[in-house]
Amino acid sequence: MDRDTTSEVTAFVTGATGYTGRSVVALLRRRGVTTLAHIRPESTRAIEDTRDFEALGARIISCPWNAAELSAVMDAERPQVVFCLIGTTRARARKDNVKGDIYDTIDYGLSSMLLHAAAMCQSQPKFIYLSCTGIGTSEPRNSYLRARYKIERELKKSGLSWVSARPSFITGNREESRPLESLGARFMNSAVSVASAFGAKKWASTYRSQTGLELARALVAAALSDDYHNRVIESDELQRLHRLDD
Template identity: 30%
Template sequence: MVIVATRVFVVGATGYIGKFVVRELVRRGYEVVSFAREKSGVGGASSMEETRRQLEGSVVRFGDVGDMRSLREKGIRGERFDVVVSCLTSRNGGVKDSWAVDYEATKHAMVAGQEAGATRFLLLSAICVQKPMLEFQRAKLQFEKELRESGMTWIIVRPTAFFKSIAGQVEAIKSGKPYVMFGDGELTACKPISERDLASYMVDSLEDEGRHNRILPIGGPGPAITAKEQGTMMFELLGREPKFKRMPIQMFDVIIPVLSALAKLFPKLEDKAEFARIGKYYCSESMLVWDAEKGEYNADMTPEYGTDTLREFYRHVLEHGLEGQELGEHAMF
């Protein structure tokens, strides 16, 4: 039952999570306008017709969220909205792209929404911003700060890992290759959440006033799982003995300084250095709530939601492939 204002403007609607958020809003009876690029999806492979099919039930409008004029004229169109939902995220985590999307474009959506009368803003962020070391994290945090100061009612959802983000080795393992992990495979852990469960949680949060003006970390059904346990699970589902390849995380301590130094001479290498920093971060930092008092990640402090399990997800993709789970430029993560 919809108990809040019902006219919703969604940006980032064609992203991995955005599509499911739009469908959940439509399912619950909201009047949804989805704003998308003419060529969207991984590598811009989706046509306008395909985008309309994916976002069926919503009104789909096309334009550029990075361009305020386009957003106002092609998206908002002088109409009134009650809620803005942003599922925007940078395409690859590069320095300029992070600030262009995670900060500037998302801020455009907030400003345009305020002009259209919207009083609520639901933001899809990321749990990793709690310990910022990367440019996209700093860009997200800057927008979060401005959103909290905007005067709007805000809901910031910070999910842990998505199922797709820990599925990158599925095809390799199916073909007989070992599972690649850093160190002993127990350096990090997460409580991954499915796109369907996350979308449901986000819309629940829009409707639950107790979650308004709050930062909401969220994971899927526990317990927390390490990289080694993820690999073991896939081999078990295939009926094979686990086979691992261990990589030294110290390799990043060589790669990062070299690329950073070269980037000062050759600016085009700036993103390469950032991608190496991203790689190290995801191989060394858990996607769980950070306990600042103890200086450690805490699985028990990481809330759980939903019913979709990683085991069932792995079972499905091992049998049917990764269609619909394409990583695109996020494959490096």
């Protein structure tokens, strides 16, 4: 699946309405990939996002998140690539009325549902998962990290070709205000500058933040390249990959 054959590729993008997802949809369309942008029925930005995605030439898929509906979409569309770019936040989970362990219910539960639907699909799509830095070899106690750890474990057993991207902070001009995340990214970027100055280049490149567009460039490049197969891409490599794609 290399650049000259991308017009034959169909990609199904979940989390298309997110900060990273929107850029993924735009970049795929720029590459001529047939792009199915998923917008959940409850999405608060459904009208604007539908208009924007259709203007880019993407097709909207608006099925609810349940196993039967996702499988039906997979069976009908037979994508070659599936992007899983979803994740909740405390504020969003409150609006969605999600109770209990929100990361287990949404970030793990829905991603796992999508992975199973993809694994059952005849086209056996490559699965591109947006994880995060800090996933190790043992099950984390923190529920946000644990959700990503569990999906990465399932990816390895899925039988599909997969990529798990582990960025540090995702920064830039998102529409939604996230003061704690911005503060964390600013603190981390300052620490990165100091670490770079003192020669800790590897540490610095692991924790440097990326914008949604930069991350999307790396994800699309990995999705469309045969060189990326059954592997984790850590933050430093995501940064090299997005620069290659400039």
